[in-house]
Amino acid sequence: MTDPASPREDKVPRTARGERTLRALLSAAAEEFGEKGFHDGSISGITRRAGCALGSFYTYFDSKDDIFRALVNDMSGQVRDYVSPRIAQAGNGIEAERIGLLSFLEFARAHKEIYRIIDEAEFVDQAAYRAHYENTATRMAARLKKAAQQGDVRADVEEVHAWAIMGMNVFLGLRYGVWDDSRPAQEIADIANALIEKGIGKPA
Template sequence: MTDLLGEKDKTPRTARGERTRRALLSAAAEEFGEKGFHEGSISGITRRAGCALGSFYTYFDSKDDIFRALVADMSGQVRDYVGPRIAQARDGIDAERLGLLSFLEFARSHKEIYRIIDEAEFVDQAAYRTHYESTASRILVRLREAAARGEVSGEPDEIHAWAIMGMNVFLGLRFGVWDDSRPVQEVAAIANALIERGIGSGGRDGNPDNA
């Protein structure tokens, strides 16, 4: 089937097709995570996935195409892993602790995510920005909902969301990828104390006028 622009729709239409596409994405994560985008190859991906070359082109147009899809897929995996755990939070501040804790867990079992997302900055700038902008947007929504419940002081700003995300990203790199020996609960608790003292309902709101 083709769309109005004459391009073929490569969305899987069967459960088997979805399994094949998933196998290719998982193989791409291994290939690019190990070799990087430029050294990784379509043949390497299909070999890892146990698929024929023709199966690759059934679902993806090129190496760039599957890399772009992989960045979006990994971003979605993080969201889907973290989301249900955050839903169990006692309050807005605890939600950020659980968010970091679950992200550390994810990073430890998917260490390739850092190389893939970092390379996206140079391979596909739009996918790279979308990954971080959507993550920060979800954090900001949580903060504003917490503020409405009186769990966060002041009026949460985009800066708060990006600051928390930035902290999480580098803690994930240090304690998820480089060294996974420290308990994730401890890392998350220490980091969360900074948030609680900074924007918690009993702390300051991050406004310099209140310093």
Template sequence: MSTGSGPTPPSPDKIPRTERGRKTLRKLLDAAALEFGERGFHDASITGITRRAGVALGTFYTYFDSKDEVFHALVRDLSGLVRDAARHALEGEHDAIGTERAALAAFLAFAREHKEIYRIIDEAEFVDPASFRSHYETTALRIHERLQRGAQSGELRADVSEAHAWAIMGMNVFLGLRYAVWSEDLEPDEIAGIASDLLDRGLASR
């Protein structure tokens, strides 16, 4: 995985102070993503994570106290990486509809590289409900803020709402499931173009 905005461990006393420590934490989170993604939360193990990361078992406890704790950190980390992928894609000039198109294409590309995100986020609903809800609420909030900017500029209809943001997020999630996890038979830009055409017809200011 990319380093994104950087992982955040669950407690202040475990924040790595050195670059080496930050790299080790990154390796543990990447290994946890593979372990949980392949085996699921209940069958995954701390030894499986450390083996994948290539570190000693004791190293794990320098950063996390339990399997639950690393899972919690992983959900937050994945959510941050999705956010950063969209942020990088939106650098430069985009109109309101083009912004959503670029954000979706970036998400689809990210999901193709990290298919395990779907299983991990889905399991979070039961293993870590607070992080599950936060992931979707913060994602919807970012979309809503973008839509509001489009409405303020006159590009989008004036009545765009939070519900519109959740509808767009739902579309994006299931497009990712179909065209990033289950198959890759259409390119991300093509899928994003189809979705943005729907948005243009439904949200653009007339």
């Protein structure tokens, strides 16, 4: 499977400098679309924020749609790359979900534009929108099944549990990450994790 976050082969940066330019364009796009939304955001706004020429933009992207799709896939990958190594430190399958939510809350608080960007993909690039949630749910379902094999989680855990827990995390992140971050992230993660532990944890 090709990674949809990567630019096409002829547009992959060949140098460290090219890599930095591509990264600057994606960060600028996150700001531009995060503030203005897709419709009002513009390529010139992105290059201005990135401090680079229009030609550099077209070295890596074909259009506004193209960089938006790349941005959604990039943010989806950023969440995964922030959360996954933290989850890997967990002592058991239930603790893994607590750390998963806690680190997602941290990420959402530090990148409040993420909801606006990924949610707008529902209208701008439905495939990227579905891919983000389907990939997240697939990773979570695999994690839960592994936890079931290790005896941390009930044996009948399945895809529905993954979508349920992902939905929980998304709305807790919106409410207690983006809209109002006054309660400690740890507290929110503990309350939700107690629900999950009792809900799908293996009875002692």
